[in-house]
Amino acid sequence: MRVICHDCGKLTDFSLDAWRCSCGGAWEPVFQPGFDVNKLKTEDRSIWRYGELLGLDVKTPYQHMGVGWTPLVPSTLYGKQVHLKLEYLMPTGSFKDRGVNPMVNQLVHMGVKSMVEDSSGNAGASLAAHGARFGIPTQIFVPDYASPFKQHQIALYGVEMIKIAGTRKDTEDAAQGAVGSGRTYASHAYQPAYLAGQMTAAFEVWEQLDRKAPEWILCPVAQGGQFLGFWFGFSRLLAAGLIERIPRLVAVQSEKVAPLYQAWKAGLDDVPGIIPTGQTVAEGVSIAKPVRGKRLLQAVRESDGLVIAVKEEDIILGQQELAHSGYYVEPTSALVIAALKILVEEENQVSNVLLTLTGNGLKGSPKKHG
C-alpha cells in the first residue's frame, strides 16, 4: 500500500512499524484507482462493494462483518428537508467500523501480530470487536471519563482495556508508549487504511441519492476521519466526472474543545491545538489537536465549507430534537443537529443537507445529561 505524508511530501510503502512519518506527520493513502462504476460489486451491500476502489492490498475482506451500506433517510429538522445517514447502525454501533474494518483487513494482510489503540470509546469498541473476530491480541487505552457503557462494550469483546486518568492526550500518550515489540498502533487517527474506508460513505451517499451529491454535509469532527473521507470520496467522484461539485463540508465541534474552529476562524493553515475550556458532553470530540489539522482546514476551504462550534446546552437540545424525530443518538452525534440550527439561521439558501449520525444513543451516559 502506497502512502504519502502531506507534512513533508515523503512517498513510501506503508509498513507495520512506521505508523507515522519520520517527520511526525500522518500517512495518507495514495489513491491509485480512479472511480469506475464498472468496478462496483453491486451484489455486495457493504463497504466491500467498493473493494476495488480503495487502493488497499485487500480487495475482499478476510472476515465479512457487514460494515457499511447504512440507511440514508429523508427527514425534516428546523423546517428543512434533510437526509440523515445512519452511521450508528453498524456492527459496533458507530461509524468507526467503516474505517476500522478495512484497516484491520489491511493490517492482517501485512501480518499484524497484536494491536494497540487509544479511544474515548467508539474506535476502541470497533477495534476490540475486530481483534476478537480476527483473533488478534488487542489493547485498548481509554480515558477514565469514557462512558461506562462504552467501557463495558470494549471489555465484553474480551480484549485488554486499560483506563487512564487525566486528559484524552494522556490516554493517547499511554497507548503510544505501549507500541513496539510486535504491537502495532492500530490508530484511527493515524492509519491510512482507516481513511480509505471512511471514503466509502461518499460513494454510498452518491449511489443512494441516485448518483448525485448533496449540497451540504455536516459531520462532528475530532480527528476528522469521516470528514476527510467525504472529501476524498467526493473529490474522486468529481475527478471521474460523476458529480458537478464537491458538497460544502461543515465540521462541527463543541465550544469547549474547538481546535479546528479556532484555527479556521484565525485563518491559519494548520491547527496548533488548544487547551480545552472544560469537559464536553460530546466526549467523542475531546481532541485538543487533530493530527491531520492541515488537511481538515484544506477540506473546509476547498469545499467552500464552514466550521461551527456549538454550545453544550444546544448539543443536548439537538439530541432531544432528533429523538422527537425517532432517532436515538449519543451526544457527540447531536452536534450536527445543533449546527444545522445555526446554519439555517445564518445561510438563507441552505438546502439538500446531509447529516451524519455517528454513534448509537445507547452508548452515552444518561447521568451526564443532568
Ligand SMILES: [Zn+2]
Ligand atoms: Zn513527513
